[in-house]
Amino acid sequence: xxxxxxxxxxxxxxxxxxxxxxxxxxxxxxxxxxxxxxxxxxxxxxxxxxxxxxxxxxxxxxxxxxxxxxxxxxxxxxxxxxxxxxxxxxxxxxxxxxxxxxxxxxxxxxxxxxxxxxxxxxxxxxxxxxxxxxxxxxxxxxxxxxxxxxxxxxxxxxxx
Numbered sequence: 001x002x003x004x005x006x007x008x009x010x011x012x013x014x015x016x017x018x019x020x021x022x023x024x025x026x027x028x029x030x031x032x033x034x035x036x037x038x039x040x041x042x043x044x045x046x047x048x049x050x051x052x053x054x055x056x057x058x059x060x061x062x063x064x065x066x067x068x069x070x071x072x073x074x075x076x077x078x079x080x081x082x083x084x085x086x087x088x089x090x091x092x093x094x095x096x097x098x099x100x101x102x103x104x105x106x107x108x109x110x111x112x113x114x115x116x117x118x119x120x121x122x123x124x125x126x127x128x129x130x131x132x133x134x135x136x137x138x139x140x141x142x143x144x145x146x147x148x149x150x151x152x153x154x155x156x157x158x159x160x
Contacts, residue, residue, distance in 0.1 A: 003149035045148035049139040050132035055160040
């Protein structure tokens, strides 16, 4: 089923997790650059077949042009475990930061000051396992497109 049809079917069944254009007037949101948000959804869609993502409570503390999220290599269909790593994403790079969900103070200190990647795809090409890299290379374009469209429709980075 194409993403547009899936969205219609879910809404018809009462599963409406797709915010309307004026939804931000009624709930609190994370105010982020829409260009950056779209860029991150694109990045996630490229590696979603081998990487799992989760929100970070620190995203609300970050500036408008930074998104903080958690991610880990994920090659099995199971819930993400405790080994999530925290990443800072902006328009120019992705970097792993030392920040954890249990820290008391917000910090963007990188784990390795030289480990900056242009996006999650290049991060996984360099740091991912061989199985993860092969999975990403062999991912169907329709899967990537569907993930991108569903993320854009739910706006999880804004409404989480």
